Amino acid sequence: MIELLAPAGDFERLKVAFSYGADAVFIGGPGYGLRANAVNFSMKDIAKAVKYAHNLKKKVYVTVNIVLHNEELDKLEKYLKELDKLKVDAIIVSDPSVLLLAKKKTKLEVHISTQASTLNSKSALFYKKMGASRIVLGRETTKEDIISIKNNVDIEIESFIHGAMCASYSGRCALSNVLTGRCANRGGCAQICRWDFDLKDSDDKLLQGESKFTFSSKDLSMLKYIPEMIEANISSLKIEGRMRSIYYLATVVLVYRKAIDNYYKNKEKYKYSKHDELVLAHVANRESIAQYFNGDYSKETSYYNKNGEVSNQEFLGVVKSYNTKTGIVTIEERNVIKTGMKVTIFGPNHDEVNFEMPLFQNEDKKLTDIANRPKEIIKFNLGYYVEKGDMMRIRF
């Protein structure tokens, strides 16, 4: 079965990713990764993560994909050997010398990062000959490219299915470094592609529409195309976003888990869920579409509506416990909860539970109709089966 690969910015998110259906996670270690401003895992955390994952028969991949400078060369071998000792399932690299070192000095599996922008079968062959077992393809590959690469080179293919898109070819952007001194190729991307600029022609004439010029792209969403991706013999479907919230992660992983499982259960009758598409649309903070897989990089993929980019208030809380005898559910609040709200509790092991929020008991054991203190604990009688770790959101 195809692998569902999720991001995990920390141990909490790793647990969420696995419990909502990811087969593997990718994480950043204490060095050499491309999300320098994420929390990232210490070596001790990685050991814990690997043990946790392997107990569930799941996998952990560690990013070692920064563009390597001279100063990093000395300590790299020691770092790779430590990762090997911790039995991580693979490392994700972009520099060929990291690949070679890992293959020479360790038993680590090596995946080639999307940072290397592999778009063709000859490049894939180059990495395979050096010992790579998997290529994370550049986001610019089309369905036909993927099929051709897979037909020409016997190597695992990993492809993005959801999340933010670089406006540039990965690895070919120094905007962040030039404009802010934070190097994207070294983990410091300041997302200059989301900034606004004045666009002028050679006569210094300002060319301006209702919104200012930007490189910003819509996000990627491949829900409709899961069957085609499975049939293209892709080995792993990757969700972007190590810095995303647990709510985002749980929602996206669960939607794709269901899509993959439902397709394998009955390929002929499979239909993608429009409801799940709506759920994905709500959880994102900007519009999402398929893009390069269909050969589309037209104006429809550009994102100018930054006013529509809002922080998500739909995530209401996390289920801390459910008493099957009394039907009482305990929720830890994340955004304001009010009596009368139409809400949904979702989780990996049951259908969505939809209901109207009743009066509830607060931490002072008083009956109330509003919870607005950060992480406030509330209780109420639900009457439907839910589980610890489920999440509550606005119903849509």
Added chain:
Amino acid sequence: MKTLVTIKKLEDINKINSDAYLVGLKDLCVHIPAFSMEEIIFLSNKVKLFVAVNKNIHEEELEFLKDSLIKLDTLSLEGIVFYDYAVLEYKEELSLQSNLVWHSEHMTTNYNTINLLKKKGISYAFLSNEITYDEMLEIKQNSKVNLIYPLFGHMSMFTSKRHLISNYLETFSLSSSSDNYYMEKEGNSYPLEENKFGTNVYTNYIVNGLKEAFLLQNKNSYIYLNSFNIHNDVFVKVLEIFKSTNKDNYLEKDVEINNLLEGKTSKGFLYRNTVYKVKQ
């Protein structure tokens, strides 16, 4: 010092007197002026020539790349400049004899990888413009291939497959027939261009690394000067200044370039370490 320059038009070789020239092969290059195979054949008989096939190669472009490499290999070239490792695979598969120049742009940043790729067939490494002078020096001391140092001109800082200018103009029903565009922010103006392969953006400043060029150069290396967005008359003067540099005047010549370009110059990343921060 040996110089390698870009030219905008074929006839520029008569005006711009450099040791070697870098041109792009039409339909296989980005942010280097493109020339047809016939023009490249003509140029290769006249001057020392590097030819760039430096775009990200898509699967459907492989056959064209292969055919082009076979043709280029018959010419007397100083080197073929590549970004995509497909070129190294073709070197092995086709037994290409031409010198290959590794130019994975912002990723040509350490001597270890350069020396590894020497074993795979490269003869030159074209260094990243995102590394410091000290890093260049360390690479020089530890590399086993000849080096090309990007030390003058606007730096390429963004390459996208997306037609970002057209997409914007179309979305908001704006029309423009301009050949050149600029994007501005906080008083800085960044040149950008679009062609059928996408959009390229360049630094607002012109890197002036004359002093560093003098200190790094040796008989096997080239100093790369990019003429993009600089008038030929000015570029010719710049090149003359670079060529007239010696141990007694290189500091003055560095200032002379700054004066000639009226304050538009910068040292880029030559003395600016990039941020690499991990919260523990």
